[in-house]
Amino acid sequence: MNILVTGGAGYIGSHTCLELLRRGHDITVVDSLVNAQREAVKRVQQLAGREFPFYQADVRDEEALETVFAVGRFDCVIHFAGLKAVGESVGIPLRYYDNNLNSTITLCRVMQRHGVKRLIFSSSATVYKPGVPMPADESSELGCTNPYGWTKFMCEQILRDLVVADPDWSVVLLRYFNPIGADPSGRIGEDPTGIPNNLLPFVAQTALGRHKELHVFGNDYQTHDGTGVRDYIHVSDLADGHVAAIDYAMNHTGCEAINLGTGIGYSVLDIVHAFERVNGVKVPYVISPRRPGDVDAVFASPDKARRLLGWEARRSLDDMCRDSWHWQSMNPQGYGR
Numbered sequence: 001m002n003i004l005v006t007g008g009a010g011y012i013g014s015h016t017c018l019e020l021l022r023r024g025h026d027i028t029v030v031d032s033l034v035n036a037q038r039e040a041v042k043r044v045q046q047l048a049g050r051e052f053p054f055y056q057a058d059v060r061d062e063e064a065l066e067t068v069f070a071v072g073r074f075d076c077v078i079h080f081a082g083l084k085a086v087g088e089s090v091g092i093p094l095r096y097y098d099n100n101l102n103s104t105i106t107l108c109r110v111m112q113r114h115g116v117k118r119l120i121f122s123s124s125a126t127v128y129k130p131g132v133p134m135p136a137d138e139s140s141e142l143g144c145t146n147p148y149g150w151t152k153f154m155c156e157q158i159l160r161d162l163v164v165a166d167p168d169w170s171v172v173l174l175r176y177f178n179p180i181g182a183d184p185s186g187r188i189g190e191d192p193t194g195i196p197n198n199l200l201p202f203v204a205q206t207a208l209g210r211h212k213e214l215h216v217f218g219n220d221y222q223t224h225d226g227t228g229v230r231d232y233i234h235v236s237d238l239a240d241g242h243v244a245a246i247d248y249a250m251n252h253t254g255c256e257a258i259n260l261g262t263g264i265g266y267s268v269l270d271i272v273h274a275f276e277r278v279n280g281v282k283v284p285y286v287i288s289p290r291r292p293g294d295v296d297a298v299f300a301s302p303d304k305a306r307r308l309l310g311w312e313a314r315r316s317l318d319d320m321c322r323d324s325w326h327w328q329s330m331n332p333q334g335y336g337r
């Protein structure tokens, strides 16, 4: 198949591109590089042993997108492009709403014009209302606490409305839980700018000595050891989930929200201890106050993904910790800026 990948230079996008190429699909990538490096695209091409068209363009740029669609005849689109930093979205909400909503609307408009009506959309577990009973399944109540989350919530609604208006469309809304890890080659991985907000990059950089210690945000949660519990999923499992979602979208119409998680929750200290054990490194930490907005535990019901997509996560926490460290230790400065 021929697949357009927006945001394909990013963390999840680059791993999914690699998996698509490994399975023999043709791909075209559009990415503005607002949060990625061209080097990631180069490395995906090296790992797959194949070139593919790459356009440095903003998905909101309708003319640029028209050019891309005029050249390629796509069976399906995966739309990863988006800004994703929760904290930043609180400070600059308009930038987040503009980027995430307008990229989705522009993309759909151009797809429609070219008769391409199969779309896989990157949504997030953050659309679930804080405090809903766990595991969260796709019918759990929705509601967000920050502009980033609302952009995902609103894009989901826009896409649902699009499918109601034109039932030829097939849209899969993939709600990711906490992607971590990297391709086992150690050549591609997560490369956050500045000080990482997310747990795993911070843990890996602390093991490298780039930070004195990890701040564990709270140890008085209602969890087995008091620290926050999340559903961490290997990014290569997520990539496999996208391949399964494409197969599904090619054979069904309508709009489905589907969780991509493991169904297993690990605490912050579970992660620290596994990381130290698997990699033979030290991750010094201190207990710090809770981070505002955090909840005790978030983990997925993976049943719908198993039922509809025939997909489930296969990689273990040890795999995730090993591959995160492999990437970080081989690329201490990420892709280098």
Ligand code: NAD
Binding pocket: 006, 007, 008, 009, 010, 011, 012, 013, 030, 031, 032, 033, 034, 035, 036, 057, 058, 059, 060, 079, 080, 081, 082, 083, 084, 099, 103, 122, 123, 124, 125, 176, 177, 178, 179
């Ligand atoms: P990422 O920032 O690494 O990748 C996103 C890519 O989109 C980047 O390469 C960026 O340059 C590009 N981009 C952003 N806006 C663009 C635009 N208007 N036009 C063209 N390119 C643009 O993030 P990621 O972790 O790979 O996430 C991919 C998607 O999954 C995002 O939509 C994100 O919100 C969503 N998601 C991520 C997580 C996570 O924890 N990583 C969790 C849930 C959902």
Ligand code: UDP
Binding pocket: 178, 197, 198, 199, 200, 202, 214, 215, 216, 217, 218, 227, 228, 229, 230, 268, 291, 294
């Ligand atoms: N966390 C932490 N220290 C950090 C970063 C994160 O203790 O430096 C905790 C955080 O409180 C949460 C878990 O790790 O319980 C996962 O946080 P992350 O930001 O990676 O994901 P999210 O909270 O968005 O699910």
